[in-house]
Amino acid sequence: MADRNFNYMQSLNLSVKIIAGCFSIAASGGAATVVQGIGWSVAKTTTGVYTITLQDGYVALIAGLVTVKAATAVDLVAQIKSYDVVTAKTVVIDLNAGATPTEPSAVTEIHFALILSNSTAS
Numbered sequence: 001m002a003d004r005n006f007n008y009m010q011s012l013n014l015s016v017k018i019i020a021g022c023f024s025i026a027a028s029g030g031a032a033t034v035v036q037g038i039g040w041s042v043a044k045t046t047t048g049v050y051t052i053t054l055q056d057g058y059v060a061l062i063a064g065l066v067t068v069k070a071a072t073a074v075d076l077v078a079q080i081k082s083y084d085v086v087t088a089k090t091v092v093i094d095l096n097a098g099a100t101p102t103e104p105s106a107v108t109e110i111h112f113a114l115i116l117s118n119s120t121a122s
Contacts, residue, residue, distance in 0.1 A: 016115060019037070027106050047101055047103060051093075064115070071107070073106075077095075
């Protein structure tokens with residue numbers, strides 16, 4: 001645990017929430033495994049496509065950041081394909097090679113941060 005004094009996050013938007021985490025994928029695809037983070041789960045949807053399901057619904061997705069980490073080079077770009085954080089509570093991520101969803105050729109971790117609004121007020 002960090003031995004520091006952390007301050008509250010400030011935002012012009014009301015009630016901003018951050019859900020962040022990391023999941024791993026075996027070489028050549030397979031089931032995704034949560035490595036770090038709470039408030040969500042992940043499942044492989046189809047080749048190169050993974051769905052993050054949030055435990056709670058939110059008013060809106062303000063921003064989403066997704067990165068790919070692998071010890072061996074993998075030529076993949078992570079992209080948020082679709083999302084519904086209100087009803088379905090999902091964010092769908094494609095791992096693309098040449099704009100085509102592709103499984104990683106080596107063990108890969110996907111790191112993400114979702115910045116969400118939990119308020120309809122501005």
